[in-house]
Amino acid sequence: QVQLVESGGGLVLAGGSLRLSCVVSGSTFSINAMGWYRQAPGKQRELVAINVSGGTTNYADSVKGRSTISRDNAKNTVYLQMNSLKPEDTAVYFCNIEISKPGRAERFVYWGQGTQVTVSS
Numbered sequence: 001q002v003q004l005v006e007s008g009g010g011l012v013l014a015g016g017s018l019r020l021s022c023v024v025s026g027s028t029f030s031i032n033a034m035g036w037y038r039q040a041p042g043k044q045r046e047l048v049a050i051n052v053s054g055g056t057t058n059y060a061d062s063v064k065g066r067s068t069i070s071r072d073n074a075k076n077t078v079y080l081q082m083n084s085l086k087p088e089d090t091a092v093y094f095c096n097i098e099i100s101k102p103g104r105a106e107r108f109v110y111w112g113q114g115t116q117v118t119v120s121s
Helices: none
Strands: 003-007 010-013 018-025 030-039 046-052 056-059 067-072 077-082 091-100 107-111 115-120
Touching: 003 091, 003 107, 018 030, 018 091, 018 115, 030 067, 030 077, 046 067, 046 077, 056 067
Parallel strands: 010 115
Antiparallel strands: 003 018, 018 077, 030 046, 030 091, 046 056, 067 077, 091 107, 091 115
């Protein structure tokens, strides 16, 4: 079974920084993309950043210039470094991966349990 475990969330003052981590375990086969999403109370889950196999990255406009997604392939871990945090960054942050499996045409998506980020003013 593929499992994703996030960590690194917490309470931080506006203007501060956090680094979120996501460790992936199990039969991952071929990972097409790894990303971070977030969901604030009363809002839909939204994309924060994604890293596509090959090194391409994309960021939501709301975090562009303040956040960096990166990988440590040896540790099978993806990170989200967030700087200059704002109260509107408060949300549960979820790790996400998309996987291809041998002999299967469809792609598979897995989610972590989420880690809470709270930014106070």
